[in-house]
Amino acid sequence: MELHWRKASFSADTGAxxxxxxxxxxxxxxxxxxxxxxxxxxxxxxxxxxxxxxxGEFDDLV
Numbered sequence: 001m002e003l004h005w006r007k008a009s010f011s012a013d014t015g016a017x018x019x020x021x022x023x024x025x026x027x028x029x030x031x032x033x034x035x036x037x038x039x040x041x042x043x044x045x046x047x048x049x050x051x052x053x054x055x056g057e058f059d060d061l062v
Contacts, residue, residue, distance in 0.1 A: 007032065 003021040011017040017032035027046045029039045052058065 003028070005030070005032075 001023075003023060005019040005021045007017045007019045015033065019030050019032050019035075021028045021030075025043075026040045027043055029041070030037060
C-alpha cells in the first residue's frame with residue numbers, strides 16, 4: 001500500500017519540509033530531504049505535541 005504523505009503549505013518552497021502520513025492507526029513523520037528516516041507515533045501523542053506547539057511551548061527552539 002502506498003502512503004499518502006502530506007506537508008504543511010507553510011513549508012512550500014523553503015526546503016524545510018516535514019511530511020506526515022497515516023498507516024494502521026499510527027502517524028508517520030519524515031523530513032522530505034531524508035525520506036528513509038521515519039518516526040512513528042500515535043494520534044494522541046501528535047495531538048498533544050501540536051497543542052503544545054500552538055501554545056508556544058517550543059518557540060524558543062526556532
